[in-house]
Amino acid sequence: MESSEPLPALFSAPQPEAGRREPRRPVRCALCGRPLTGARSRRTGLGPACDAKLHPAGPDIRTRRHEVDQDTLPGT
Numbered sequence: 001m002e003s004s005e006p007l008p009a010l011f012s013a014p015q016p017e018a019g020r021r022e023p024r025r026p027v028r029c030a031l032c033g034r035p036l037t038g039a040r041s042r043r044t045g046l047g048p049a050c051d052a053k054l055h056p057a058g059p060d061i062r063t064r065r066h067e068v069d070q071d072t073l074p075g076t
Contacts, residue, residue, distance in 0.1 A: 027036045031050040036042045044051060 027042045027045070028034065029036055029041075029047040029050055030045045031054070032047065034047055036045075036047055038048070041047050041051075046054065
């Protein structure tokens with residue numbers, strides 16, 4: 001038994017236009033409340049400035065210098 005009318009569930013919802021995306025919902029920084037725009041910031045929930053406050057970068061071992069006591073070279 002076939003019906004001439006299409007199934008309402010298949011055609012009832014409006015289809016989005018090609019190339020058009022839904023606007024992203026605003027995500028705000030958990031610390032200061034500013035809107036976040038970067039993908040990494042949106043993923044972590046912190047802006048770059050607040051993330052730097054909570055997780056400061058460690059010292060770079062390659063640039064750290066210290067003096068070492070050495071024996072003199074023979075013949076100098």
